[in-house]
Amino acid sequence: MPTPKPPTAETLPTDAAPLPSSSTSVGRSAIDAARRDRMLAAIDVAEAGLAALDREQGIVETPASSPTKRMALKVSIVIPVYNEQKTIREIVSRVQAANCHHQIVIVDDASTDGTRDLLLELAREPDIRVVMHGYNKGKGAALQTAFAHVTGDVVLIQDADLEYNPADYEKLLAPIERNEADVVYGSRFLENARQDPSWIHRFGNAALTWLSNTTTRLRLTDMETCYKVFRRGALRGMVLREKRFGFEPEFTAKLARRKCRFVEVPIRYSGRGYEEGKKIHLGDGLRALYCILRYAWCD
Numbered sequence: 001m002p003t004p005k006p007p008t009a010e011t012l013p014t015d016a017a018p019l020p021s022s023s024t025s026v027g028r029s030a031i032d033a034a035r036r037d038r039m040l041a042a043i044d045v046a047e048a049g050l051a052a053l054d055r056e057q058g059i060v061e062t063p064a065s066s067p068t069k070r071m072a073l074k075v076s077i078v079i080p081v082y083n084e085q086k087t088i089r090e091i092v093s094r095v096q097a098a099n100c101h102h103q104i105v106i107v108d109d110a111s112t113d114g115t116r117d118l119l120l121e122l123a124r125e126p127d128i129r130v131v132m133h134g135y136n137k138g139k140g141a142a143l144q145t146a147f148a149h150v151t152g153d154v155v156l157i158q159d160a161d162l163e164y165n166p167a168d169y170e171k172l173l174a175p176i177e178r179n180e181a182d183v184v185y186g187s188r189f190l191e192n193a194r195q196d197p198s199w200i201h202r203f204g205n206a207a208l209t210w211l212s213n214t215t216t217r218l219r220l221t222d223m224e225t226c227y228k229v230f231r232r233g234a235l236r237g238m239v240l241r242e243k244r245f246g247f248e249p250e251f252t253a254k255l256a257r258r259k260c261r262f263v264e265v266p267i268r269y270s271g272r273g274y275e276e277g278k279k280i281h282l283g284d285g286l287r288a289l290y291c292i293l294r295y296a297w298c299d
């Protein structure tokens with residue numbers, strides 16, 4: 001029986017794989033490299049598309065090794081109110097226009113000028129929660145009530161008058177979003193101290209802030225500011241005792257003792273006089289002195 005001849009190129013089936021050779025190996029490597037390049041290009045396009053989608057949804061990320069990773073935060077804005085019938089609608093409108101809140105918690109401290117009637121109307125809006133005190137307790141007490149109702153990641157304190165501008169919210173929230181701070185204070189005096197036309201108020205604020213800094217080892221320029229923004233977790237286990245304006249030095253001291261990271265940013269300020277409804281008095285300043293000394297070392 002004759003020995004069969006090995007197949008030649010002409011007799012190979014069309015679907016048979018050719019025997020390896022140096023030329024086919026080079027060709028196959030080139031094809032593999034081209035395929036790999038196309039796959040990497042497709043991955044780059046997909047990642048770019050996902051990044052663009054994140055930016056549209058307000059989620060901005062940097063590499064995990066970066067210390068300034070931005071986060072999408074839920075912000076609870078708390079507004080203590082007492083006899084602000086002339087301004088409450090306007091300030092709530094400005095807060096909503098800033099469009100960065102998860103919820104607005106308003107605590108009425110037993111107003112007698114018609115504010116409560118307006119708040120009952122505002123309470124119908126889905127982003128607003130209104131809580132009423134049965135009798136006047138003070139700003140600190142109103143804030144304590146508000147803190148019990150917040151659900152956001154971050155809490156921002158807003159006065160019910162028009163002295164502080166919600167247009168500053170973005171700069172107030174930015175250090176926390178970038179994970180550079182746990183607490184942000186909006187300073188009226190960091191860039192333009194004369195925004196407050198009263199030299200008596202400026203002097204009093206400077207003296208109280210200096211004394212507070214001495215006991216807390218912070219370097220603030222405006223401890224008494226309304227604009228205090230902080231992570232809600234900073235409240236965990238904290239017992240707040242001051243019912244009136246003593247809240248400001250007490251809260252500052254207790255945050256400092258918890259080793260929170262503080263940042264100050266400059267804000268706009270449009271001060272009002274006592275004839276327009278300003279409520280803080282000399283007695284509150286004396287109480288602040290006591291609070292600075294007391295809460296620097298004990299609860």
